[in-house]
Amino acid sequence: MEQCSRCKTTEKPLFRLKITGRLICPSCFIKYYEKKVKNTVLKYGMLKDVRKLALAVSGGKDSLALARVFLEAFPKIKFTIIHLNLGIPNYSDECQGVVERFCRENSIELILYDLKNRNGYSIYDFVDGPFSKRLCGVCGIVKRYLMNKIAFENGFDTLATGHNLDDTVEVLFNLYINGRIDEVARIRPVLSSVNPRIVKKIKPLIEMTDEEDLYYVISRKIDYASSECPLVKGSRMIKRKKLILKIEEEIPHFKYLLLKTHIKRFLPILEEYVPPPSLRECEKCGMPSVDLICSFCKLSSRIERLVESN
């Protein structure tokens, strides 16, 4: 009879962990998951010198797992949740609702930012036209910029995101095979602040898989936005994640191996080789930028013109 490999209970549901093939019950899984995240956080010194912490929470399984594991594993550390409403129909409002409920139920301060209200356009405005083929890239630029800006303007010095192992390896794989060394060097568990207007970023879930985050929110009975972003369908990111799972069928622990090799073998070399980006103030928004105008402002002015002309 099937039983939990830890406590031997035969009560359902039992999850089968892909990484070991073992069965585990929800309460043992919770202990396993929280201990593992705690280890990651301590191993990389993610909470060292943190003064004021914010969590970027989208309402999906990963970021809600992040918020909950922080409540459980680091009960003394206070944090605020920042949520961006990206204005994607039949999706963004569900996400916002989930986050609002989570914050209410757990008495967490919430900073809400509505892209359409504040900036006059939403991610949905990029669907047709010149950006239609790279929506995930556009959305990434918007989220990275705004999350940092909101955190900075509200006095946070550290921003935690829910990027997990699958997300990280998908990006790493692509950057390595294309030899994008400068970007490879920026993929880290902790990205220190290189400018007063850039807050430190930490990725406490960087060693957790998509599967583990999902089992955790199920085990903890956390209400999360279970529908996938409707714009992500058929994206390169989704295809690449599938390819990586296929590789892992042939090379056990491929994802963890790639992350470990990256952090232990390549990062120390690349850190010496890749100079920190030389930053100036964006002429439009004043935030740090490599170019005269930052990529967010470039994107914004193009989409504002498109929205106006429609």
Place this chain on the structure above:
Amino acid sequence: MEQCSRCKTTEKPLFRLKITGRLICPSCFIKYYEKKVKNTVLKYGMLKDVRKLALAVSGGKDSLALARVFLEAFPKIKFTIIHLNLGIPNYSDECQGVVERFCRENSIELILYDLKNRNGYSIYDFVDGPFSKRLCGVCGIVKRYLMNKIAFENGFDTLATGHNLDDTVEVLFNLYINGRIDEVARIRPVLSSVNPRIVKKIKPLIEMTDEEDLYYVISRKIDYASSECPLVKGSRMIKRKKLILKIEEEIPHFKYLLLKTHIKRFLPILEEYVPPPSLRECEKCGMPSVDLICSFCKLSSRIERLVESN
């Protein structure tokens, strides 16, 4: 009707090139292949300062393609073929016969080395016992050592091998994901001599695929040892090559991309970072070695004891 994308002939056979999806007839393919190899050789300066050239020829499709393309593309460059008979039943004698015939028909000097006769053991002696799980690794050590030694002792300064794109990427992929930086840094189109007893190695087929080498020997009607090494079946190398073909279905030109990124992006960084190996003389054979005893001599003494005890 199906026709050659170059000369428009409809005569069969027509090959479909995986990399472009185009059809091509044997005589157009020959031109394409020989030009591409010539370009690779010139691009990496493989024949610069060559005084006396040897080709390592196993009798398989790749190394015979190499020998033939050298006759065609560089008719003024004389070379000798070195062949190792590895003593694998139902395989090595077929390979030797093919190589002997090729040399006879093309008036090429041949140096034959019979492992069993000269060293008292063959690769087949490794089949049972402690080396059974890593036969390809053992065979690699033996071939690398002996090929270099034979070339050196016969006064050659350059040894060309038939390693192609698929071979190279299979190795690179493995070394990158395992972070074996020192070995990554040694995978190059041209490996200069770092010691008077180590001859320069060149890989003229490093940009050619398994498929292209096969089409070339077929087009040129070259008699090659078509049976696969019976010991390689189910090896990690074969599985890994299949995995890489699967990846290439998702990421077009994946193999070439990985090679190009390696050569252009990572090698320049790693060259600075990885010091050349500090070599001494092997206490047994006097050839260059990292340890007191070189890996070939270590292997030889273990297998000699095993062969004697049987």
